[in-house]
Amino acid sequence: MAPQPAPQPIEFRLAGDPADTEGWIIRSKLLNRPGLRDLAAASSRRALLLDPSQGAAWAERAFALTHCGRHAEALHAIGRALALDPADPGVLFRLTVALQRRGDFPACRTALDRLIHLQPDFPSHRWGRAQVRLHEGEYEEGFADYECRYWLDEYQQQAYRPHQGPRWTGQPLDGKIIMVTTEQGFGDTIMMARYLPLLKGLGARRVVVERAEELRRLFDGMAGVDAFVPRDVAPTPIYHVHSSIMSLPHRFGTTADTVPPPPRLTIPxxxxxxxxxxxxxxxxxxxxxxxxxxxxxxxxxxxxxxxxxxxxxxxxxxxxxxxxxxxxxxxxxxxxxxxxxxxxxxxxxxxxxxxxxxxxxxxxxxxxxxxxxxxxxxxxxxxxxxxxxxxxxxxxxxxxxxxxxxxxxxxxxxxxxxxxxxxxxxxxxxxxxxxxxx
Structure with a gap:
């Protein structure tokens, strides 16, 4: 069997054939990231000038324009893509992103429900619905959907260190040691720290909390916490169950009317x-x-x-x-x-x-x-x-x-x-x- 030629870098490929529609679509996909959205939109436009029947190009253009704040143009591009393939899940996903960024939550919810019906096992769709529900104050349903984040690819790669053993699901903690782990940004940890003192009220024998060094002095002496450990410590302290700090609102059944007050913080x-x-x-x-x-x-x-x-x-x-x-x-x-x-x-x-x-x-x-x-x-x-x-x-x-x-x-x-x-x-x-x- 003859060896296959190595794939050409996309810029080299386009330099050799600027009429390569697929090449411009690939370039748009590669550039569709923060700081490069304008270039991604321009690349998809080049593809569409060559062949306006390319649904993938319309979808990439819509995604780039959405993140540039050009919402009307993005929705027009999505409409063109849906006209070519009304049931394309990738285009429908970009529609939900555009509608959410525009603030049209009723239409976004409708599109998300359709996506969830088409692809019930895709966590990104439930994650989108979580954002809509939480924005609209539907905390019980929103925080339930928020749990799908553990199965998002980008979440597993960046935001959360997996822990062994059973995850706490809200049951009584009578005599158990619970390990609370942190995720996302410092602001999220500070916001959700209000739940830490409540764990003792469920019977926890010990509450052990992961903490970044930047928060060490601020959290020292926090009520209801028996021990803080540095993030990514090895070996992990002994515990019976663990929970992410961002899951605590769900486990406590938080509604818009039952958000607990912030905890007392330490200022040395x-x-x-x-x-x-x-x-x-x-x-x-x-x-x-x-x-x-x-x-x-x-x-x-x-x-x-x-x-x-x-x-x-x-x-x-x-x-x-x-x-x-x-x-x-x-x-x-x-x-x-x-x-x-x-x-x-x-x-x-x-x-x-x-x-x-x-x-x-x-x-x-x-x-x-x-x-x-x-x-x-x-x-x-x-x-x-x-x-x-x-x-x-x-x-x-x-x-x-x-x-x-x-x-x-x-x-x-x-x-x-x-x-x-x-x-x-x-x-x-x-x-x-x-x-x-x-």
Whole structure:
């Protein structure tokens, strides 16, 4: 049997034949990832100019446009793909993504139900339905669907370390040791820590909790927890049952009316002394903390983050003093403004969440786009104005200025056009009134 030729790199293949429709579709699929969606959309368009009957090209174009916020164009592309094959599960899946990102949840739910009927064993469809249900406050059904995440490919690869032994399913814990593991981001862990003290009430003999080093001081001495262990510790401590911390709302049967209050967090005195030194003596100005970006490793951070430039007009509000709590690469945006910018950079001084908590305690208000600091401020009861994208994290629901998870949080929402300008205009007006009345 003659040896098969090695596959050609896609760019080389297209350079040799720019009329290769399949090549442009493959290129679009390869580029359909964060930061490259515009290129993916352009590649699928090249394929469609060559052959508009290519349903795969319409589907890839729709997926790319959805993640670029071009929802009307995305739905048009999906319509063209469905016209070619009305029962293609891949196209239907892209339809659900487009409808969810647009905020059309009734239509999204209908499409998801159809997908689940066609492919009942695909966890991604139940995962999509979980997001819709949780956004709409249907917590019991939503958290039940949320459990399907264990079978998502990307989840198994990145988000969760599998543990041996039986998973806790909500039964009484009489005399048992339960191991609670963490997943997803720091904000999720801080938010769900409210359930840890409740486990003793179900009869647990010992509650052992996995914890990242960044949360060590903040969680020290938490009520109802017998021991914390570092994440990815080996060997795993002895336990009878285990549970992810993100499964606890489901196991406790949480509804929108029964969300428990945040737990008491620990702020060490040395952290408080450090915060006092960093902020200096109080004067009559309104102390405002700002954060403009979350973890840049999060796929949708480019949607939820607004950039420091959006916050700069707030600096002219009289009787205010601004302090940056930003951490990570986005700190460079503040450094680029130079030393005369009237924003105190506290990010480099905060080594863990206990340091951040101590600073938050000294502020009058935090204005920010969504990140772990929002969950920390909300858990501490610090007033926080959380500026969220049109379809935000499910915790914030779809409408209204409040969330049952954080009574001290006020939500400012983008409209369907996903424009930040009206959000910051509203924030500036409210801040002017608040600072003037101080």
């Amino acid at each position: 005195e040395e952290a408080r002394a450090k915060a006092a030194r960093l902020l200096g003596p109080r004067d009559d100005r309104f102390r405002v903390g700002i954060v403009w970006s979350g973890n840049q490793g999060f796929n949708d951070n480019h949607i939820r983050a607004a950039g420091l430039d959006r916050f700069l007009p707030l600096l002219s509000v009289p009787n205010t003093a601004f302090h940056s709590l930003q951490k990570g690469p986005p700190e460079a945006e503040l450094q680029a403004l130079g030393p005369d910018t009237p924003i105190t950079a506290l990010g480099p001084e905060m080594q863990d969440f206990a340091d951040t908590a101590a600073v938050l305690e000294e502020l009058d208000l935090v204005i920010m786009t969504d990140s772990s600091v929002a969950h920390l401020a909300g858990s501490l009861g610090v007033p926080v104005w959380n500026l969220v994208q049109h379809v935000p994290y499910w915790v914030y629901g779809r409408t209204g200025p409040t969330t049952p998870w954080y009574p001290s949080m006020r939500l400012y929402r983008q409209g369907p056009d996903e424009d930040w300008a009206p959000v910051f205009e509203a924030v500036r007006g409210d801040l002017e009134r608040l600072a003037a009345g101080r």
